Amino acid sequence: MQVPMPMAQFPPAGAVPGQWTTGLCGCFEDPSNCVITCCCPCITFGQNAEIIDRGATSCGGGGLIYYLLAYFGVACLYSCSYRTKLRGLHSLQEDPCADCLVHWCCACCALCQEYRELKNRGFDPSVGKTSFEIKSRSPVCFFTYHISLAKLIWVKNLYYLLLLHVSQC
Structure with a gap:
């Protein structure tokens, strides 16, 4: 049984509703x-x-999808949709300009801002979806966390193999 993940987090104290908690x-x-x-x-x-x-x-x-799209120079078309989803989930303004334009011109800044926004709203992107499950301290969630950690290690190893293969081409 999977613990439902809360998405409607309130902005931190002192933050203006509808605005990003940090700048681009x-x-x-x-x-x-x-x-x-x-x-x-x-x-x-x-x-x-x-x-x-x-x-x-x-x-x-x-x-991996982002990496492959970045290889062809079109990752911003994929990543801007997630910025739009994040804004919709937390009722954030499209600031400083359209989401696709932000990701086209400042992809790294946009990704960092989105990461900080999630952290400021109580999520831990570095742990992933299991960050909610760990807080509950249930045995099922503890087991899920370790399985997810094993998957992450497997994906990291796959990523290194992919980089090794690409570097040999």
């Missing part, structure tokens, strides 16, 4: 995420997508 260019508010996103944006995208899709899209699956 506030990447250095979370330096570790900034570095990860600049080096490999597919990781941050996968983490965000898993939370936004309530676990329907896995971190590894979303990241």
Whole structure:
């Protein structure tokens, strides 16, 4: 039995409803995420997508799709749809411009902002959908967390094999 994941989180204290809790260019508010996103944006995208899709899209699956689309230069067409979903879930403004334009011009900044927004609303994208299950402390959720962790390790190894293969081409 899977624990339902809450999506209607209230903004943190002091935040204005309908507005982002951090700015688009506030990447250095979370330096570790900034570095990860600049080096490999597919990781941050996968983490965000898993939370936004309530676990329907896995971190590894979303990241791999992003990676393949980025290879052809069209990842922004995929990632902007998740920004739109995130805005819809939390009633955020389309700011500073259209979602696709934000991802086309500032993909890393947009992914970092979305990651920070999820964190500020009580989610932990680095853990994924299991971040809700861990809080409940039920044995089923504990088991689910370890299975998800095993999947993440498997996806990471698959990713390294893919990079090795691509580098040899």
